[in-house]
Amino acid sequence: MVFSNKPVRFLLVALLAGIPYFGFANPVIDSISVVNEAVAEHSAPVTQEKKEFNATDLINSHIGDSHEFHVADWGGHPITFYLPVILWTDNGLEIFSSEEFHHDNSGEHVVSVNGQNLVRFNEVIFYADKFENLTEDQRKNGAFEFDTRPLNFSITKHVFSMFISVIILFLLFLAVARSYNNNKMAPKGIAGFIEPLVIFVRDDIARPNIGEKKYAKYMPYLLTIFFFIWINNLIGLIPFFPFSSNLTGNIYFTFVLAFITFIVTSLSGNKDYWGHIFTPPVPKALYPIMIPVEIIGILTKPFALMIRLFANITAGHIIILSLVSLIFIFETAWVSPISGAFVLFMSVLEMLVAALQAYVFTLLSALFIGQAVAEHDHH
Structure with missing residues (x-):
């Protein structure tokens, strides 16, 4: 049922999982709308001044979070799936549709809700009167201007994608559990596909x-983060609604995952683990140096987890978007096939990266937990 070479088995299963996506998947966040927007900008009537193509703005808008899904353009009119805006304001809880902002993300359109005026700038919602007093730098760093904006609990594109991944994960393992209840000798279907992955996480991680x-004791957690990250990576490769969200490329998301691993590791640490940190095996004269170093080491582990996942997933999306942008920057026929070939190559590579990053995050989490629970012989 399984290959003798377990790492090779895992990579083969990972690639097989991506086969259904090869026909339409592209590791580009809303790649269809990227092309549509670029074409629209470069096909304006001759009486109008052609807008200069800005690849940086296009990339930033498509790898970031949003209060709405841009599905497509139809006859020059955007087709949008609006998400609920949930705010805790000075007047209490306010809930309304993101449609109220009328696609404005520059802070110009004012939305009046319960006697309060709100604007949206770079997907951050501010009080309109306080927004006017902010400098340009403060507006760009608006997520940290807490006094100028309400608390935002909105269902954004990334949150919506996370809910979808949780539902997929639940239905997937529910189907696997039901297949085992039938007392079959060998698993088939979904269970036959999932079982080698579960065995791989157990035996190799x-x-x-x-x-x-x-x-x-830690298998439920390791299996959860492995499949949760992998599913979200795959969701980010599908370039159409309701998928296409760059959730695992969001540093806040990777921070939470890394923080959970940090909490699990810290709570699992035995006396040998903490003793090595606060009473390191060095002369006591070096304690003032070594104890801070050991404490910093505790914090750098989850930091590495956070940055590794965020950087690898986001980098792949940025590369693909940059390759697509070259077509509209050079505006020459010979660039299109070359750019398309590199996009295809990166698409296949991103299918492997999606599984590989889930594996690395789970492996490092298990390694950190193992260091915390390891028992040492004392002589």
Whole structure:
């Protein structure tokens, strides 16, 4: 049922999982709308001044979060799926559709809600009167201008994508559990596909790094983060609604995942683990140096997890978007086939990266937990 070479088995299964996506997937956030917008800008009537193509603005808008899904353009009119805006304002809870902003993201259109005026700038919602007093730099860093904006609990594109991934994960393992309840000798269908992956996480990640005695306690967590990250990576590769969200390329999302691993590791640490940190095996005269170093080491581990996942996923999307943008920057026929060939190559590569980054995050999490629960012989 499984290959003897387990790493090769995992990579083959990962590629097989991506086969259904090869026909339409492209690791470009809303890549269809990227082309539509670029074509629209470059096909303006001759009586109008042609707008200069800005690849930076286009890339930033498509790898970031949003309060709405831009589905497509139809006859010059955008087709949009609006998401609910949920704010805790000075007057209490306010809920309304993002349609009220009329696609404005520059802080010009004012929305009046319960006697309060709100504007949206770079997907951050401000109080209109306070927004006018902000400098340009303060507006660009508006997410940290807490006194000028309400608390935002909106269902954004990334949150919507996360809900979809949770539903997929739940339905997937519910179907697997039901297949085992039928008392079949060998799993088939979805269970036959998932079982080698579960065995891979158990035998190649959990057991070697956590240990034979304690690995089972952490298997639910390791399996959850492995499939959760992998599914969200795959969702980000599908370039149409309701997918296409760059969730795992959001540093806030990767921070939360890394922080959970940090909490699990810290709560699992035994006396040997904490003893090594606060009473390191060095002369006591070096304690003032070594103890801060050990504490910093505790914090750098989840930081590495956070940056690694964020950087690898976002980099792939930026590269693909940059390759697509070359077509509209040079505006020559010979660039299109060359750019298309590189886009196809990167698409295949991103299918592997989607599985590889889920594997690396899970592996490092198991390694950190294993270091915390390891028991040392004292002589």
